[in-house]
Amino acid sequence: MEVDLFIPCFIDQLYPKTAWNTLRVLERAGCKVHYNPEQTCCGQPAYNSGYFDEARTLAVKFLKDFRGKRPIVSPGASCSGYVRDGFADLFDETSGEYQEYIHRKGNVFELTDFLVNHLGVTxxxxxxxxxxxxxxxxxxxxxxxxxxxxxxxxxxxxxxxxxxxxxxxxxxxxxxxxxxxxxxxxxxxxxxxxxxxxxxxxxxxxxxxxxxxxxxxxxxxxxxxxxxxxxxxxxxxxx
The missing domain is CATH 3.40.50.11810 (Rossmann fold)
Incomplete structure (x- = not known):
């Protein structure tokens, strides 16, 4: 299976070894991993602090950075859960961004969830x-x-x-x-x-x-x- 790797900014900046090990684990599980180097923060820190305009800007960027249909796998449930649920608060339901979000939300997975429930790997x-x-x-x-x-x-x-x-x-x-x-x-x-x-x-x-x-x-x-x-x-x- 081909997947996109989403590395939260926190791990990218402070724990890069964990990012590399996530790649190794996914490859070990039989995945071909794609990484977009343009990806940045998903915007959760801004969202949690009430800076919704800034969070919206980053949400739009996330949707652009992950345009494909491949599963998006991340070594963090916090960011994955935020993308799945938090983005809904940022877009008008009639907007194109909201429709993109709806198509993408079911394709975002935390690492252990993806391994166990979607690949059947334990x-x-x-x-x-x-x-x-x-x-x-x-x-x-x-x-x-x-x-x-x-x-x-x-x-x-x-x-x-x-x-x-x-x-x-x-x-x-x-x-x-x-x-x-x-x-x-x-x-x-x-x-x-x-x-x-x-x-x-x-x-x-x-x-x-x-x-x-x-x-x-x-x-x-x-x-x-x-x-x-x-x-x-x-x-x-x-x-």
Whole structure:
């Protein structure tokens, strides 16, 4: 299957290795991957902050950058879910852009959803001999709607031990600008998440969302705690 690779700007700028590993995983699953180097931000940060004109401009660009009929696959449920649902608020229903969005929205997929539910792939032959715990990001669980898919893939990684933490589905405290506007509340939420992860004895906290992992990692480093973070694409690419 031929697919288009959509790399969120957050991963492009801060975690390029995760982008490359997403490419490797898709190729491992038998896909021919196309990447448009003109792609930029989908506009979610502007949208979430109420800058709808700026968000609309970026939404129009996204639709131009991904004009084909190929599935659009991304290593982030947050951006994928926003493209699927958020774009609807930006366009008049009689506009050409809205019609383009309607044709495109059903073709945007988060990586683990695409692998498990659309390719039927649950085992990529990866090997990662470590104990990990999984963080359900709000955007992935409540926004996009994935829960079992990442776990099914992780359970089939050779040598990996997956241990569920308490309150796995609770927010890590990031929430984009929430972590800045409400830093005290955010810090307590992050502390709770990390403490629950530490109780499992896991070496790594794994998630589909790089932004959550950045937030969690910042707390871990400030407190010098014995646990690391890793994007699920980086685990699945360990073959």
């Amino acid at each position: 085992n990529l032959g990866a090997s990662f001999p470590h104990k990990i715990t999984y963080h359900d990001a709000c955007s992935a669980l409540r926004g996009y709607g994935i829960h079992d898919e990442p776990r099914r893939l992780l359970q089939n990684v050779d040598g990996l031990e997956l241990v569920e933490m308490e309150e796995a589905t609770e927010c890590c405290g990031f929430g984009g600008t929430f972590a800045v506007k409400h830093s005290a509340i955010s810090t307590v939420m992050t502390q709770n998440k990390v403490e629950n992860a530490l109780k499992t004895g896991a070496e790594y906290i794994v998630s589909t969302e790089a932004s959550c992992l950045m937030n969690i990692s910042g707390y871990i480093k400030r407190q010098s705690l014995p646990v690391k973070v890793l994007h699920i694409a980086d685990v699945l690419a360990s073959f």
